[in-house]
Amino acid sequence: MATITRQAPVLPALSGRAGFGGTLRSEFTKIGSVRSTYQTLLVLFAVSVVIGAAISAISANFWSNTPPADRTPFDATQLSLAGMLVLGQLVIVVPGALALTAEYSTGMIRTSLIAMPRRIVLYLAKAVAFAVVALVVSLATAFTAFFLGQSLLASTHHSATLAGPGVLRAVIGSALYITLCGLFSLGAAAIIRNTAATITAMIGLLFVLPVLVNLLPWRNDLVRWLPSSAARAISATVWNSGPQNAHQFSPWGQFAVFAICTAVLLVVGGILFRKRDA
Amino acid sequence: MDVWRASAPEGATPTPSARGGEEEGTVPVSSNPMIEVRGLTKRYGEVTAVRDLSFDVLPGRVTGFLGPNGAGKTTTMRLILGLAYPDAGTARIDGKPYASLAYPMREVGALLDARAVHGGRSAYNHLLCLAQTNNLPRKRVGEVLELVGLTEVARRRTKGFSLGMAQRLGIAATLLGDPAVLMFDEPINGLDPEGILWIRTFMKALAAEGRTIFVSSHLMSEMQNTADHLIVIGRGHLLAKCSMEEFIARASGQTVRVATPQADVLAKAVAEAGGSAVSGAGGTLVVSGLLAEQVGHIAFEHGVQLNELTVVRASLEAAFMELTADSVEYRAGAEGTQGQPAGPGQPPRELAAPGRPGYDGRS
Numbered sequence: 001m002a003t004i005t006r007q008a009p010v011l012p013a014l015s016g017r018a019g020f021g022g023t024l025r026s027e028f029t030k031i032g033s034v035r036s037t038y039q040t041l042l043v044l045f046a047v048s049v050v051i052g053a054a055i056s057a058i059s060a061n062f063w064s065n066t067p068p069a070d071r072t073p074f075d076a077t078q079l080s081l082a083g084m085l086v087l088g089q090l091v092i093v094v095p096g097a098l099a100l101t102a103e104y105s106t107g108m109i110r111t112s113l114i115a116m117p118r119r120i121v122l123y124l125a126k127a128v129a130f131a132v133v134a135l136v137v138s139l140a141t142a143f144t145a146f147f148l149g150q151s152l153l154a155s156t157h158h159s160a161t162l163a164g165p166g167v168l169r170a171v172i173g174s175a176l177y178i179t180l181c182g183l184f185s186l187g188a189a190a191i192i193r194n195t196a197a198t199i200t201a202m203i204g205l206l207f208v209l210p211v212l213v214n215l216l217p218w219r220n221d222l223v224r225w226l227p228s229s230a231a232r233a234i235s236a237t238v239w240n241s242g243p244q245n246a247h248q249f250s251p252w253g254q255f256a257v258f259a260i261c262t263a264v265l266l267v268v269g270g271i272l273f274r275k276r277d278a
Numbered sequence: 279m280d281v282w283r284a285s286a287p288e289g290a291t292p293t294p295s296a297r298g299g300e301e302e303g304t305v306p307v308s309s310n311p312m313i314e315v316r317g318l319t320k321r322y323g324e325v326t327a328v329r330d331l332s333f334d335v336l337p338g339r340v341t342g343f344l345g346p347n348g349a350g351k352t353t354t355m356r357l358i359l360g361l362a363y364p365d366a367g368t369a370r371i372d373g374k375p376y377a378s379l380a381y382p383m384r385e386v387g388a389l390l391d392a393r394a395v396h397g398g399r400s401a402y403n404h405l406l407c408l409a410q411t412n413n414l415p416r417k418r419v420g421e422v423l424e425l426v427g428l429t430e431v432a433r434r435r436t437k438g439f440s441l442g443m444a445q446r447l448g449i450a451a452t453l454l455g456d457p458a459v460l461m462f463d464e465p466i467n468g469l470d471p472e473g474i475l476w477i478r479t480f481m482k483a484l485a486a487e488g489r490t491i492f493v494s495s496h497l498m499s500e501m502q503n504t505a506d507h508l509i510v511i512g513r514g515h516l517l518a519k520c521s522m523e524e525f526i527a528r529a530s531g532q533t534v535r536v537a538t539p540q541a542d543v544l545a546k547a548v549a550e551a552g553g554s555a556v557s558g559a560g561g562t563l564v565v566s567g568l569l570a571e572q573v574g575h576i577a578f579e580h581g582v583q584l585n586e587l588t589v590v591r592a593s594l595e596a597a598f599m600e601l602t603a604d605s606v607e608y609r610a611g612a613e614g615t616q617g618q619p620a621g622p623g624q625p626p627r628e629l630a631a632p633g634r635p636g637y638d639g640r641s
Contacts, residue, residue: 033403107394
């Protein structure tokens with residue numbers, strides 16, 4: 001440390017103003033520079049692939065013992081994605097919430113807002129950066145789970161290929177669903193501003209609420225409005241006319257319900273993020 | 279590894295940029311205020327944290343923002359930076375609200391809380407993500423790290439940083455954009471003497487380059503060696519704004535205590551000479567407005583016998599404490615009865631209190 005640069009060059013003049021582009025880059029730096037991102041996304045990948053593979057392997061193992069009546073409808077695609085849809089959705093809410101709540105718990109939010117006081121710009125950059133990262137990881141997870149699951153189901157002669165009807169939609173749609181779960185959590189985090197409370201609320205909404213609704217006599221009328229119903233619909237390649245499905249929208253329709261819920265939550269979160277003292 | 283010492287031995291004047299001159303006395307002092315606060319008011323429920331606060335902060339000097347704990351210093355800074363929204367009034371930086379500045383970090387560097395960082399992020403990445411928001415070049419991160427002497431720990435996660443290191447990291451962040459205005463909230467809290475000296479020197483050097491330095495503290499002794507100008511608040515409103523010299527002059531304002539059997543004669547003579555004398559404790563006279571020599575000379579001229587002639591010099595700390603005493607007492611005494619006195623339009627108690635030096639409180 002003997003030499004010290006005493007004179008920093010004066011910064012070059014810049015026109016325009018600090019805006020979305022720089023803030024988005026900043027948010028990617030933030031996501032990429034903390035361990036929790038890698039940890040949670042690795043857990044998402046591992047849990048989804050391992051559980052999906054386990055379910056597929058078990059199904060293949062018991063295939064010969066399964067009476068033909070129970071074999072249909074057999075949705076090999078959905079089966080391989082089940083781990084991601086059921087447990088992965090609970091994992092992705094953690095980085096989704098942390099994207100905002102970690103800034104509140106550490107006080108970093110004030111430092112961030114001093115750097116970028118235009119709050120909606122900061123909020124949007126956060127949401128977009130998270131969505132991009134979550135989507136990339138979710139797509140990788142979904143395809144890995146799909147291919148691994150199908151190879152394990154090969155012995156049933158009912159395994160799916162991407163060329164099959166609705167299969168590509170199911171795989172990509174499942175990745176989109178996971179991304180939406182994360183964004184939903186981010187929107188909730190902007191409202192709740194606390195990590196534990198946000199994650200608890202998400203688990204209640206995605207995991208507990210569907211179970212409770214299922215106990216109600218009006219469940220068939222309610223279930224289509226649940227965000228979590230998008231998971232089963234978007235990942236289905238065999239859409240039978242059973243009593244449950246009869247009351248649901250199409251896969252993309254069911255997905256749209258969740259997408260609209262997420263958008264509303266993100267807007268409410270954004271308004272509060274803009275309005276409240278930091 | 280001695281991070282703290284890294285840049286200190288190089289001398290007492292760290293120069294944050296090539297902007298300023300080394301010579302003393304050639305400071306370009308513009309009279310345009312860089313920070314303008316007008317009628318700022320902020321309430322938290324029943325509590326008014328900041329009440330109708332107005333002041334200017336000028337470039338080329340260190341302006342100390344002084345007040346007891348809980349006086350509203352941090353709230354005021356948060357309002358200036360747009361972190362909190364005022365219930366009334368405005369705060370402008372170079373004529374604009376903070377959020378409207380084109381590149382906020384290139385105009386203002388603000389450090390409110392050195393611990394307000396994500397501990398899992400390295401010092402380098404912390405500064406990088408801040409720099410990117412304002413399109414600042416990546417190499418600037420390395421430069422400011424070097425400037426504050428944190429280059430060696432740049433890749434370490436900030437969780438393990440001592441308060442002194444965190445404070446330096448916070449200062450590095452404020453310098454990223456080479457801003458003309460710098461704001462520090464209690465920067466000396468928790469630092470060791472070496473760190474305190476480093477920050478003081480740093481702030482003075484920044485001011486000497488023509489920058490606007492606005493620094494808060496609850497200790498007069500800290501400001502005494504650093505600030506050129508003072509803004510004193512208590513209980514959320516303005517108690518004084520004046521230059522440090524003025525504050526010192528008033529605080530140590532040549533009060534002379536005289537013990538004499540001919541008090542009447544002396545009091546009259548003092549008044550004729552342009553001073554003022556009031557009866558003090560134990561039959562003494564307290565003379566203000568005249569120097570001790572002058573009082574002695576008057577006594578001699580009038581043949582007044584003096585038993586004692588003492589210059590009474592209040593310390594700055596004492597002057598500050600006296601100035602803010604009411605606001606502190608008031609706060610403590612008002613616990614059970616909130617939302618009373620000093621409503622808008624009513625002069626602040628502190629200024630109306632008798633015997634208080636006539637600081638330029640409200641103009």
